[in-house]
Each structure stands twice: as structure tokens, then as C-alpha cells.
Amino acid sequence: MNKEDNVKYSDKVMAEEKQALNGGEPNEKTQAGAEKSELDWLDEDIPVQEESAQEQENAQTSNAGTKKRKKRQNPNIRDGVRYNKKGEVAIFQPFTVKDIVFLAIIGAAALITSAVMPLVAQVPIFGLPQLVTGLQMSIFPTIGLMKVRKAGSVFIVAVLVSVLELFMAPAMGVTSLISALIIELLNIAIFKGYRKDIACFVSGMLINPMTLPFYYLYCLAFDTNSIFFKAAGDSPWVAVGISAAVLAVCALGAGLGILISREIRKAGLMKK
Amino acid sequence: MTDRFHAKNPVYPLFGFFAAILIFAAGLATAKHTDGLWYLLAVWLWFLLFGYWRSCLVIIPFAAVFSGIFAGITYASSGELPATLAAVSRCVAVCLAVLPGLSLPAVKLTRNLSQLHVPRAVTLGMMIVLSFAPLLGREIKRIREAMRTRGAGSLLNPKVFYRALLVPFAARLVNISDTLSLSVETRGFCTGKAAYTVYHPVKLTVRDVLFLLGITAGSVAIIVWCFI
Numbered sequence: 001m002n003k004e005d006n007v008k009y010s011d012k013v014m015a016e017e018k019q020a021l022n023g024g025e026p027n028e029k030t031q032a033g034a035e036k037s038e039l040d041w042l043d044e045d046i047p048v049q050e051e052s053a054q055e056q057e058n059a060q061t062s063n064a065g066t067k068k069r070k071k072r073q074n075p076n077i078r079d080g081v082r083y084n085k086k087g088e089v090a091i092f093q094p095f096t097v098k099d100i101v102f103l104a105i106i107g108a109a110a111l112i113t114s115a116v117m118p119l120v121a122q123v124p125i126f127g128l129p130q131l132v133t134g135l136q137m138s139i140f141p142t143i144g145l146m147k148v149r150k151a152g153s154v155f156i157v158a159v160l161v162s163v164l165e166l167f168m169a170p171a172m173g174v175t176s177l178i179s180a181l182i183i184e185l186l187n188i189a190i191f192k193g194y195r196k197d198i199a200c201f202v203s204g205m206l207i208n209p210m211t212l213p214f215y216y217l218y219c220l221a222f223d224t225n226s227i228f229f230k231a232a233g234d235s236p237w238v239a240v241g242i243s244a245a246v247l248a249v250c251a252l253g254a255g256l257g258i259l260i261s262r263e264i265r266k267a268g269l270m271k272k
Numbered sequence: 273m274t275d276r277f278h279a280k281n282p283v284y285p286l287f288g289f290f291a292a293i294l295i296f297a298a299g300l301a302t303a304k305h306t307d308g309l310w311y312l313l314a315v316w317l318w319f320l321l322f323g324y325w326r327s328c329l330v331i332i333p334f335a336a337v338f339s340g341i342f343a344g345i346t347y348a349s350s351g352e353l354p355a356t357l358a359a360v361s362r363c364v365a366v367c368l369a370v371l372p373g374l375s376l377p378a379v380k381l382t383r384n385l386s387q388l389h390v391p392r393a394v395t396l397g398m399m400i401v402l403s404f405a406p407l408l409g410r411e412i413k414r415i416r417e418a419m420r421t422r423g424a425g426s427l428l429n430p431k432v433f434y435r436a437l438l439v440p441f442a443a444r445l446v447n448i449s450d451t452l453s454l455s456v457e458t459r460g461f462c463t464g465k466a467a468y469t470v471y472h473p474v475k476l477t478v479r480d481v482l483f484l485l486g487i488t489a490g491s492v493a494i495i496v497w498c499f500i
Contacts (some may be wrong), residue, residue: 264446
């Protein structure tokens, strides 16, 4: 006996029972299904009990919470992407935990590979620490930008790295922060974000060389006894040459960063 | 890696941070004066007094080698004893400024900043930077070991450097970040304005105030002594 036969059989039995209760007369109303009889409660759904005062109150509170949440949610953000009033993708995108974690790891990698800097910290040549750390300080941030591609990424990396730098060399921490801020402003003005690879290349290339003029200005304002400041004053052409070399090394690093991230993307490891 | 340098009871993290800036500034400003070295010695003793004995002892050989190298370079280039002493002072000042950071567990600094309502993105990122720097150092070592096993060749060869070191390292970074972000998200971390609790709040004590007062007084005194 299949399921359909089972249903038919039970309907038949129910109709017979109703007929017996009505004094042997077949209930036409029930059979026709036009009107309800006394026994039609069998066909009805179980009525829902009325909500208690406490339940109603709870429901109201949860509704209010949902409304508040809806109010708090930015209507311009859909699927994690922020849109402007015109409906275009906005320059400033919200950062997710994934982005912050990746940028922090990139910052840690840049920091750990720059550990050679103290070895040249006391050599009186202007820009030598930047030259030594140029490659790693451009490769890793460029990889970070190629993955995250959100305005403010360079500044986040700079904040995370400079917090550590402030403990060791406050001047470097301050100059890193200022230069990162300027790079972000330049990027927004020229490229409007990191959607293009060239934007990642330019920002990644400028992170280290940009600290040079700010470090000079910092020394001019606060630390005229600095050996680098004196070195720049004693042999300005050497300082210019080193600055050009820093720019070249950082351009190479940013290029390598782009190549590496393309390879990783091709391998399927780097997902947006 | 730096766990063994952590002080048992470090000072209030933000005070340690200010102390590092003061020591660095005063040490560099007075590097040319011989009295500057006495100031640095006093700072070292002050750290020792406040329970930083482990990092204080660890820093001695490092500072000796570090300042010895630069003293040698400076003496070789200038041939002047005062310039050499100034180089030594600068190196020792940098080493002492590193002490509060070296002795501070990363989680304490993060808790302190969380208490001060610093954005979650910064505190979370900072904790990752502080705790992952040693781990990434180990990753580089592993990749170099793998290179040796495969007989990849010298790192001075740009092709080997790119193909056998940079690309695997970057791939490893992406993998670590994906796993870590998943782990962080499952633990309820988010970048939004969600309320959170600091389980072990860092409290300011009289000891911390005394520590910072001592460093500030010493730094101001040495600058006044040397320049006024």
C-alpha cells in the first residue's frame, strides 16, 4: 500500500465515522466541503494560543533591536562593498578582519626583514638605512596592496610598524606615519584607490623614499646633532645620489612585489 | 622569541612607551657630553631596580658588540676620541630605549590600548605584528633550509632569490594570514563598533608613576646639566 492509498483510506474511514455519529446519515456538507459542521474541527489546524504579555513585550524589544540594527547598517554597503550616492564603487572601502590580519602580517614581515638596519644606523651617510631596507619595505607593502586594494592600506601598515619603531627610533616612527599619510593622499588624488596595479606600484615604491625628506625636516626641527643631518650638510651630492639609489631600489622592490602577487594569484592562493 | 626577556611585572605600557622616547631623546641630545654616559648608566640601574633585570643583563653583550662596532667605525673615520664616545653613547641610548618594549608582553600593550578605546583594527593588528615577527623569522629559516635541501643555490643569485625565497615566503604569508583571519573571526573579533570586554585590565600603580617620574627627572636633569 503506497502513501496515496493510505491517505485515501484514512479519508474514507473518517467519513464513515462522521456518518455514524450523525445517525447513519451521510454528511453532505462535509463531503462537499462547502460549510462547516460540528465535526469539521478535525480538518482544521490547531489554533495558535494567544501570546502572553511577557512574550509580546519580548517580541517588541526584539523588533526594536532589529530596527536599530537596520538603522545602524549603512545602506550604501552591499556585500561588503561601499557605494557612493551615484551608485559607483566608493574610494574608501570598509576594512574586514581578513584585511587587517593580512596587512599586519605584511607589516611584521617588512619589520623582521628590516632587522639589518641597526647595523648601518650609525654610519654617517644620509639615507643609508633607507637604502638597506628599501627592497623589503617596498616588496611586502606592494603585495599587501595588491591583495587588499583599499584606500588607507598603506597608512594601516605604517601605523602598525611605526608603533614598534616608536619604541626603538621615535624619529623613524613619526616620519613613517607622515609619509604614509601623504602617499595615501597622493593615491586618492591621482588614482582614487588601489584598483589599478600602477597605483599599487607607485604607492609601494614611495613608502621608503618618502621618509627621506621628512627625516631631514625632522632633524632640522628637533635633532640638528644627528649624524645623518650633518652628513647631508657636509656632502649634499652624496645625499642626492643615495636618495636616487633608494628610489631605484624601491621601484625594483615594488615591481617584484607586483610580479610575486601575480604569480600567487595565478597559483590560486591570493583571493580577493 | 622575546618571551624570555619579558619582565615579570612590567610598568604601565604607555609609561614604558614615554620612557623609551625620553631616554632616546635625552641620550641622543647628550651624546657628545661625557656626563651623558653617567645618565645612561643611571637609567640602566633604574630599570634594574624596577625588576627589568633579565632584559638589563641580556642587553649588555648586545650593547657592547653594537657600540664596539660603531665606535671602531667612527674612530677609523674620524680618529677623534670625543666622536667615538658620542657614537658609543648613541648606541647605548638606542639599546636602553628598546628595553621597555623588549620587556613588555604584546598582550599587555594591546589590553592597555583596548582600555583606552583605541580602534580594534589597530590593537588587533599590533598584537599580530608583535607576536608574528618571531614566527616569520622562523618561516624564513625553514624556507632557507628547504632551499639547502633542494640545492637551490646561493641567495646572491637574483633568480634563486626571487624564485626560491621570495615567492615561497609570500605564498606562506598569504596562507598564514588566511588561517589566522579565520581563527580570529571565529573568536568573535570584528572591526565594527561592537562592545568588548578586557578580561585583565592593566591598572596604573604608584610604582608606575614613580618609574616615569624618575626617568623624566633624570632626563630633564641631564639636559639642564649639559646645556644650561
